[in-house]
Amino acid sequence: MTPAVAVTDLVKRYKKNPKPAVDGLSFEVRSGEVFGLLGPNGAGKTTTVGVLTTLVIPDSGSATVEGVDVVKNPTKAHELFAVVPQRNNLDRSLNIRQNLVFHAQYHGVGRAERNRLADEILERMGLADRAKDKIDIVSGGQAQRVMIARALMHRPKVLFLDEPSTGLDPQARLFVHDRITDLRADGVTVVLTTHDMDEAAKLCDRVGIVDHGKLLALDTPAALTRSLPGSTTVGVTVSLAGVQPEAVADALSTVDGVERVEEVADGPSTSDSGQFRLYTESEPAVALPLVLKVLSGLSCDVTDLSIGTPSLEDVFIHLTGRELR
């Protein structure tokens, strides 16, 4: 079966940038799946989507949508995909409905069909009563919904969404998630980029994690979290009482069954408290007494303790590190 999207040995270098933005990237998106492209800032996600949507010309490699080479045959490719960009690029001289109808007209959809589609999609996107609003007065979250509505007007087989829920309030975010799930049920392939690991884990059938323009991992969110060393996580906050955090982390890493120890920077921490996350193969009932014994040996009082399983965010950090980009 022809993949909905195929990227093969893709390379893109920008002028004045010594490192390639995309550096030999290959992956396939299956027809009908929701696929997430994840990676830290500057990893090459937007550039990859840019190539697939004909905005960026690659230096080498190939990219196809529904089997159509997007570099060699951009016009044909445009009929097969739609893109919802990060920034609002709606036509401000038109109202919401006109933005939809003009887009369909550009793509050769007949008058009766585009009017029917506009009504149907405005309704589906919760915009029916805003149809005549000028773009100037729609909020950022509404504009995102209008851009998704516009993208659906020529019935694309593949929809690219660049950070679909950035800047949305929780209601709008859930609404967009529901619409993505609907699209999947309708057989539309969705490729989205996101920094929101919970969103990726919830929506995506599979995710590809990229960094420095290369693919680091590609699988279902569940398989990726299973692949992480340590099937249980223990979060522990201690009062350091003069003990160096590195010494605590070193001591915790000697506990039987512990695969990895991370010092956690987020959350409320003071100079006197340290937060650590342990990844262990042991059952919590086995790991916890050993952890507490080590901490008591260091005279560090435990102020908070939690048990969990690794998340997609843990996988992401494990693969791409904690360094800011």
Ligand SMILES: Nc1ncnc2c1ncn2[C@@H]1O[C@H](COP(=O)(O)OP(=O)(O)OP(=O)(O)O)[C@@H](O)[C@H]1O
């Ligand atoms: N037009 C450009 N000219 C020069 N360098 C660019 C250009 N666009 C992107 N880059 C560089 O290419 C690399 C990849 O950028 P890209 O925008 O594809 O990453 P990204 O994964 O989408 O990042 P983000 O999550 O921040 O949106 C970065 O180092 C970026 O600085």
